[in-house]
Amino acid sequence: MIWLLRHAEAAEGAPDSERPLTEKGERQSKVAGAALARLGVKIDLCLASPKVRAADTARLACAPLGVEPQLEPKLSGGPFDAEALAAGHDQVLLVGHDPDFSMAVHKLTGAQVRLKKGGLAGVQRGELLVLLRPRELEAIAG
Template sequence: MTKQAIMTQIYLIRHGIAVERNEDIKDETRPLTDKGRQKTTEIGQKLGEMGVKFDIILSSPLVRAWETAEILQKAKLSEKISEFAPLAPGGSLQAWVNWWLNSCYNKDEHSLALVGHQPDLGEWAELLIWGSSRDKITVKKAGIIGLTLPQTVTPIGQGELFLLTSPKWLL
């Protein structure tokens, strides 16, 4: 009997619809709009109906991402939520890989939500799947990319895509 490989499911989730950029508000503090909160709440409910649960939700520190993460937590998708600076725009995938190796490596299966921004989430997905960025994957606001990663010290290029959806298709 062969031992089954330990896998981690990663859900890369883009923040919901946020207030448009303007001179009066710093990018870091732009909140979700009412429509963004509503749509993100519906996404959280749908994921819950599908049986999705996260061991932890990691969020970019930017307000719109944090609000998205809080909505997912309120939908009872996870008890744990934590700010994770590398999920801010321009953040480091390697910093996340290091966190993942320290937190999840050689442990039971895990399911993680990473709430962040485009184009970074699309680029992270490409790096985890193909090992290089190809500028081909775009995540819509409140959209989701699902990847399965084997427990390996070098997950770059080892991921398998199991979900790529916009909110329109999920709802």
């Protein structure tokens, strides 16, 4: 399964690559990881955009999953091949940006989605199996 997590809420400002998460964004990130853990998801690999807001989202989300995120420049902006990045792993969490992640879901499944900040999609064998907004992740996390 390929999990795509859009970075959580970030502060405005420049430079774009250095924008940190807000307090709300930190909570959203922790909740995403807690929800995945509660669902029993065992992430084999976490790849994140090197932009601060995505790297921090990955770090906070992966903590309860026991996985150390790796920075992946291909997720920093523009189209990317999610299947190639996930090759050789069962459960991969990718953390990055929109519209790139919504377009990746479309490329993988044909589904038209718009991931909210802190939103999560789960795709397996060309099918969109999971699409959760931050408030739904919060309900799952408990």
